[in-house]
Amino acid sequence: MIHFSSTSYLGMNYHPEFRVLLNQGFEIYGTNYGGSRLASNVPNIYDQAEEYIANKLGFEDALIISSGTLAGHLLLTSLDQNQDFFHFKLLHPALVNKFIGKSSKEVNHPDELLSKIEQTHHESICILLNSIHPILVEKTPLDWILQLPKDKNFTIIIDDSHGIGVLGKDGNGIVSELKKNKSQNITTIILASLGKAIGIPAGAILGNKKFIEKIKSLAIWGGGSPTPPAYMYAYIQSEKLRQQQRTKLQSNIDFFKKNIPNIQDFTFINQLPVFKYKGVGLYEKLLKKGISISKITYPTKLDPITERIVLSSLHHYEDIEKLISI
Numbered sequence: 001m002i003h004f005s006s007t008s009y010l011g012m013n014y015h016p017e018f019r020v021l022l023n024q025g026f027e028i029y030g031t032n033y034g035g036s037r038l039a040s041n042v043p044n045i046y047d048q049a050e051e052y053i054a055n056k057l058g059f060e061d062a063l064i065i066s067s068g069t070l071a072g073h074l075l076l077t078s079l080d081q082n083q084d085f086f087h088f089k090l091l092h093p094a095l096v097n098k099f100i101g102k103s104s105k106e107v108n109h110p111d112e113l114l115s116k117i118e119q120t121h122h123e124s125i126c127i128l129l130n131s132i133h134p135i136l137v138e139k140t141p142l143d144w145i146l147q148l149p150k151d152k153n154f155t156i157i158i159d160d161s162h163g164i165g166v167l168g169k170d171g172n173g174i175v176s177e178l179k180k181n182k183s184q185n186i187t188t189i190i191l192a193s194l195g196k197a198i199g200i201p202a203g204a205i206l207g208n209k210k211f212i213e214k215i216k217s218l219a220i221w222g223g224g225s226p227t228p229p230a231y232m233y234a235y236i237q238s239e240k241l242r243q244q245q246r247t248k249l250q251s252n253i254d255f256f257k258k259n260i261p262n263i264q265d266f267t268f269i270n271q272l273p274v275f276k277y278k279g280v281g282l283y284e285k286l287l288k289k290g291i292s293i294s295k296i297t298y299p300t301k302l303d304p305i306t307e308r309i310v311l312s313s314l315h316h317y318e319d320i321e322k323l324i325s326i
C-alpha cells in the first residue's frame with residue numbers, strides 16, 4: 001500500500017538522517033527530561049532551540065512546549081480578557097476554549113472583520129486565525145492587516161501549524177507573507193505545532209519578549225515537563241536536511257501537477273502538498289489499486305466527506321506515476 005495522507009510533509013518522521021540525529025540526541029540527553037523548565041538542572045538545549053526558532057522566523061522570542069494544542073491553550077490562558085475578540089472561521093481547537101468559543105465573534109471575510117472592528121468601542125482587539133486549513137485547503141486572507149485602524153491596539157494570533165516548514169522562504173511559513181508592518185499598535189503572534197512538517201512532538205509560540213515572558217510566568221508552563229530534549233537537538237541540527245526535503249517536496253508537487261490529467265478536479269494552494277478532490281469516490285477507487293489517500297468527514301462526523309491527496313518528500317516519482325495512472 002502506498003500512502004498519500006500524512007501531515008509529515010517533509011517526511012522527517014521516517015528520514016534515516018533525522019533518526020540518526022535523534023539517536024545522537026538520545027545519547028547526549030537520555031530518552032526524556034521529566035522535570036520543569038524552571039528547574040536548575042533543565043538542559044540548555046531548550047533555550048537554544050527557542051533562540052533558534054525565534055531568529056529563524058524573525059521574532060524577538062519564542063517558547064517551545066510539548067504540543068501545539070498545549071501551546072494554543074497556554075497562549076489563550078495568557079490573554080487579557082478585557083479586550084474584544086474576533087476569529088476567522090475554521091479555527092483549530094488548539095485556539096478554542098470556553099471563553100473564545102463563547103465570547104469571540106466569528107467572521108467569514110476580511111470586510112466583515114473590518115466593519116465589526118469599526119463598530120467596537122474596545123481599544124484592544126485580539127484576532128485569531130488559522131493560516132491554512134489543511135482539510136478544506138483554504139488559506140485565510142491577510143491583506144486586511146494593513147487596513148487596521150491606527151487608534152486601537154491589535155493582537156493577531158496566527159496558527160501556522162500547516163505552513164511552518166513548507167511555505168514561504170526557507171520554510172518560514174506564513175511570516176514570509178506578512179508585510180513587515182512596523183505599526184506600533186499591532187502585535188503579531190505565531191502559534192505552530194512542530195509535529196507536522198518539522199516532525200517533532202512539540203508546539204511553539206513566537207512573539208515579542210514581553211508576550212513570551214508573560215506566558216512563561218504561568219503555572220501551566222512551569223508545572224509541565226517539555227518534549228524530550230533529544231528532539232530539540234535533532235531539530236536544531238536538521239536545518240539543511242529540511243531544506244533538502246523542501247526541494248524534493250516541491251519537485252514532487254510540480255511532477256504531480258504537470259502529469260495528472262485532471263488537475264482542475266482538485267483544490268490546492270501554492271507550495272502546500274495537499275490536493276482536495278472536488279468530487280467523491282476517489283478514495284475507494286484508489287484503495288482497490290493499493291493506494292491510500294486521506295478521507296475524512298470534517299469538522300464533525302455529520303459533515304460531508306473530504307478526500308485529499310497529500311504528497312510528501314518521501315514519495316518517489318514512481319509512486320506519483322502509479323497514483324496518477326489510475
Ligand SMILES: Cc1ncc(COP(=O)(O)O)c(C=O)c1O
Pocket residue numbers: 067068069070092094130159161162192193194195202203
Ligand atoms: C491547525 C492546527 N493547529 C494546531 C494543532 C495541534 O497541534 P499538536 O498536534 O501538536 O497538538 C493541529 C494538529 O492537528 C492543527 O492541525
